[in-house]
Amino acid sequence: MTKTGYLEGPSLKERFLRLVYPEKCVFCGTILPDTAKVSLCGPCHACLPRYGRGFERMPRIPGIHGLFASFVYEDSMERAIHAMKFFGRPRIARTLAFLLWEELMRQPLVPDFDLIVPVPMHRRKRMSRGYNQSERIGQALGEIMNIPVEGVLAKTRHTKPQSLSSREERLINLENSISVPDPSAVSGRSILLVDDVVTTGATLGTCAQALRDAGASWVFAAVIAIA
Numbered sequence: 001m002t003k004t005g006y007l008e009g010p011s012l013k014e015r016f017l018r019l020v021y022p023e024k025c026v027f028c029g030t031i032l033p034d035t036a037k038v039s040l041c042g043p044c045h046a047c048l049p050r051y052g053r054g055f056e057r058m059p060r061i062p063g064i065h066g067l068f069a070s071f072v073y074e075d076s077m078e079r080a081i082h083a084m085k086f087f088g089r090p091r092i093a094r095t096l097a098f099l100l101w102e103e104l105m106r107q108p109l110v111p112d113f114d115l116i117v118p119v120p121m122h123r124r125k126r127m128s129r130g131y132n133q134s135e136r137i138g139q140a141l142g143e144i145m146n147i148p149v150e151g152v153l154a155k156t157r158h159t160k161p162q163s164l165s166s167r168e169e170r171l172i173n174l175e176n177s178i179s180v181p182d183p184s185a186v187s188g189r190s191i192l193l194v195d196d197v198v199t200t201g202a203t204l205g206t207c208a209q210a211l212r213d214a215g216a217s218w219v220f221a222a223v224i225a226i227a
């Protein structure tokens with residue numbers, strides 16, 4: 001895993017743009033120098049709610065060989081993720097992906113990944129939001145870590161928003177709703193599944209099971225925050 005151009009800082013064009021639209025910290029809104037590589041200020045960086053554990057086996061998500069969560073879903077982290085998802089600010093994903101990577105690199109043991117796979121979003125929801133935040137996080141992470149990113153999972157049925165359904169309803173909802181249309185893309189490979197937040201783990205579990213049924217050798221997951 002090597003650093004790429006992603007970390008070299010903004011292009012000249014981007015820096016000119018920032019003279020007009022200054023880059024701000026995604027957590028507190030402080031205006032940043034036009035050379036800032038990621039959109040966060042020093043004080044916010046220092047007090048993020050870090051989770052501080054490596055890849056963990058999660059008994060409640062049996063399909064996953066290990067889950068890595070970089071932060072706890074609270075305070076400034078919760079607000080930033082909320083803004084990324086619901087206030088049309090997909091660029092926040094780049095800063096969050098950088099922070100996830102930074103936490104990942106603190107771990108003594110990181111598995112090798114052949115492929116990054118974002119958790120899919122149903123076509124209809126994606127159209128109404130305009131983007132899938134997990135895809136944005138996955139793409140940025142792939143750029144930083146120099147690992148290919150492929151949307152190999154398909155969400156075939158529209159499920160109710162998770163917050164509106166009970167745990168059982170959620171599990172029924174998710175059943176058979178995620179598939180791997182082209183198993184050759186994952187067969188025998190080590191996969192890093194990427195999502196923004198993990199709550200019950202039902203979504204990650206369903207995705208992981210679909211990947212393993214399609215022949216993936218290893219399925220790890222990384223999320224920005226754990227609720």
Ligand SMILES: [Zn+2]
Pocket residue numbers: 025026027028029030040041042043044045
């Ligand atoms: Zn800040």
